[in-house]
Amino acid sequence: MTRGLWLAALSIPVLVMATELPSQRYQLALDPAARPVQTPVLNAEKALAEDALADKGAPLRYAIMHKAAVSLADRSKFAVGRWDEVDSHFDLWRTRIDAPGAVSIDLALKPFHLPQGAEVWLTDAAGTLVRGPYTAADNPKSGEFWTPYVPGDVAYLEVLVPKRTRSVATRYFERATGLSLDREW
Numbered sequence: 001m002t003r004g005l006w007l008a009a010l011s012i013p014v015l016v017m018a019t020e021l022p023s024q025r026y027q028l029a030l031d032p033a034a035r036p037v038q039t040p041v042l043n044a045e046k047a048l049a050e051d052a053l054a055d056k057g058a059p060l061r062y063a064i065m066h067k068a069a070v071s072l073a074d075r076s077k078f079a080v081g082r083w084d085e086v087d088s089h090f091d092l093w094r095t096r097i098d099a100p101g102a103v104s105i106d107l108a109l110k111p112f113h114l115p116q117g118a119e120v121w122l123t124d125a126a127g128t129l130v131r132g133p134y135t136a137a138d139n140p141k142s143g144e145f146w147t148p149y150v151p152g153d154v155a156y157l158e159v160l161v162p163k164r165t166r167s168v169a170t171r172y173f174e175r176a177t178g179l180s181l182d183r184e185w
Contacts, residue, residue, distance in 0.1 A: 019130040021121050022160040023094060026086040034082040034095065037157075039066040042101030070095070072159065072169065081157075091166055094158040106149035107157065113139050115165035122147045125154035133160075 023030075047064055054061075070080050072093050081095030099105050107122060114120065114136045121132035129150050138145065161169040 036096035112145035
């Protein structure tokens with residue numbers, strides 16, 4: 001089974017929702033020292049040239065996939081993201097996602113199986129469009145979950161986990177990665 005987190009970028013209008021991220025709820029500042037998920041710069045000209053050579057009946061490509069090594073269990077100095085103990089019951093893992101040149105970003109989380117009480121959130125750079133919370137009720141039978149996209153080439157991912165289930169949650173996100181970026185049509 002392939003495990004991964006896939007990012008995709010789309011250029012479709014979105015409905016803005018007002019929802020508070022866990023980092024806001026617990027009054028946590030952004031950590032500029034935390035290592036982000038970094039993707040290569042999107043080469044739109046190259047992608048358009050490749051698409052021009054594709055068979056006319058082939059489905060149109062909407063994203064360019066990129067893999068990235070992300071493990072919530074990694075606590076080394078090279079780890080992407082960071083863990084915060086937010087209270088006596090919950091821990092919060094969060095990371096910045098940098099995808100230079102992307103129109104928007106979405107994630108494919110696989111395997112995706114959240115334990116009871118865990119939440120996953122995705123937001124744009126400004127925090128104006130918040131997607132989530134996604135919970136155990138959203139666990140797909142396929143084990144792969146795609147978030148709706150957020151606009152821009154920077155996003156933030158947050159995973160709020162009950163302390164008693166943290167080892168289960170990190171196991172289901174271990175080696176979770178892969179990113180896909182889109183271009184404007």
